[in-house]
Amino acid sequence: MDLTNEMSSGKMMGMEENTQSAFSAFDFTSEDVEIAMEKLAEEASRGKPICMCGHPEGRHGWSDSLGMHYCSANKQNCKCKKMTLVIEADYARVFLRKTTGPGPLHALAQGIRESEKADKGIKWIVDVACDRCKAAGPVSPCPVNQRGSVMYEDTGLNALLCSECRLANG
Ligand SMILES: [Zn+2]
Numbered sequence: 540m541d542l543t544n545e546m547s548s549g550k551m552m553g554m555e556e557n558t559q560s561a562f563s564a565f566d567f568t569s570e571d572v573e574i575a576m577e578k579l580a581e582e583a584s585r586g587k588p589i590c591m592c593g594h595p596e597g598r599h600g601w602s603d604s605l606g607m608h609y610c611s612a613n614k615q616n617c618k619c620k621k622m623t624l625v626i627e628a629d630y631a632r633v634f635l636r637k638t639t640g641p642g643p644l645h646a647l648a649q650g651i652r653e654s655e656k657a658d659k660g661i662k663w664i665v666d667v668a669c670d671r672c673k674a675a676g677p678v679s680p681c682p683v684n685q686r687g688s689v690m691y692e693d694t695g696l697n698a699l700l701c702s703e704c705r706l707a708n709g
Pocket residue numbers: 590591592593594599610619620621622623
């Protein structure tokens with residue numbers, strides 16, 4: 540029993556006791572179930588297409604009542620206006636970040652980073668090139684406004700931009 544964190548563990552210990560007593564009827568452990576659920580979740584999210592907004596295809600949909608496309612990836616509801624699938628990820632459930640700017644601040648970059656940290660497969664399904672000048676090579680995912688300027692908030696419009704185009708439209 541861990542008494543070092545009595546305040547926060549009180550409830551937890553109660554839960555554990557319940558789990559243990561229910562599980563004593565089984566000839567496998569609650570940990571076995573955790574492993575099985577983890578495996579199922581992983582299989583379910585294998586090879587899933589991810590939109591340029593940084594969220595899985597499955598999070599996107601069409602609302603008849605609103606008469607518009609939506610992306611319900613996070614609590615704030617991503618503003619994604621046009622689904623553009625750019626990568627396929629074996630760990631789609633980490634692609635739930637919120638975009639607050641270009642490059643490292645973009646949900647797509649953060650999802651890819653999390654996926655890599657977890658050592659999960661990921662591949663581009665588009666030829667990576669600047670959406671504006673069409674030059675192939677390193678780009679940044681950027682939220683842009685209607686005029687194409689790079690923004691520091693989720694605008695629902697995203698573009699892959701090379702550094703030159705990014706600076707020209709910052
Ligand atoms: Zn999207």
